[in-house]
Amino acid sequence: MSTAPLLELRGINLSFKGVKAINDIGFSVAAGEICALIGPNGAGKSSLLNIINGVYRAQQGHIHFDGQLRRQMHPYAAARAGIARTFQNIALFKGMSVLDNVLTGRTLQRRSTWLEQALRIGRASREDVTQQAAADKVIRFMHLEPWRDTPVGTLPYGLQKRVELARALAAEPRLLLLDEPMAGMNAQEKGEMSDYILEINRAFGTTVVLIEHDMSVVMGISHHVVVLDYGRKIADGTPEQVRRDPHVIAAYLGSRH
Ligand SMILES: Nc1ncnc2c1ncn2[C@@H]1O[C@H](COP(=O)(O)OP(=O)(O)OP(=O)(O)O)[C@@H](O)[C@H]1O
Secondary structure: OOOOEEEEEEEEEEEEEEEEEEEEEEEEEEEEOOEEEOOOOOOHHHHHHHHHHOOOOOOEEEEEEEOEEEOOOOHHHHHHEEEEEEOOOOOOOOOOOOOOOOHHOOOOOOOOHHHHHHHHOOOHHHHHHHHHHHHHHHHOOOOOHHOOOOOOOOOHHHHHHHHHHHHHOOOOOOOEEEEEEOOOHHHHHHHHHHHHHHHHHHHHEEEEEEEEEOHHHHHHHOOOEEEEEEEEEEEOOOOHHHHHHHHHHHHHHOOOO
């Protein structure tokens, strides 16, 4: 794992109608690491992911991604730069097959125009073949072959979460943002999802920032943990350092879960 930061946040502030959701937050994420963002409900974790991929605009602060200063991230620019994400509530096309959902993750890899794609001519028809091969590779990696042609909406919840991860992976991201990838899962499903995240990190060197509430999962898969409480960063370090931090213990003992 490299120690050069892939992502650096400095002095990030975000308010909603005068209510501070993010208060002067800064931290770095090294290239190749798995970084967990933890904290009680409403601490500002999802808002921070939304700032990193440009869904929200921070009122103050800046982001360095891959050494480039970005005063604000724009969602399209973030995707182009190699940032992909999954959502707390599954955001898939439920009537479409697993393959077609994973293919939507390949949109930015296409070079043909929308007209060529609509008419399936020229580059578009050649691209269909290569994009499908790439999507199938991801489907195999995520062990989703038995459900390749199944409509996503008919799959059990745990598998839908896996499809969502597969779609994000299909974009070949350098940074993967995962918003509660194990929410609502049983222990076995959480174990499987943890293994997929570790395997993606190992196989492709993908940097991961994830939000997770289950402490055994966080401590088991993260290299780095950032703790938020009431929109402020209260700890930042290795899982071992964070586990012993008195501010973290206080926040969790007094947690509003
Ligand atoms: N779009 C929005 N409009 C208004 N307030 C918002 C919006 N998004 C988040 N907030 C507020 O910002 C604060 C931080 O919320 P956020 O969802 O980022 O926390 P969180 O740590 O992800 O919580 P959870 O673990 O419950 O998902 C909360 O007070 C929330 O109500």
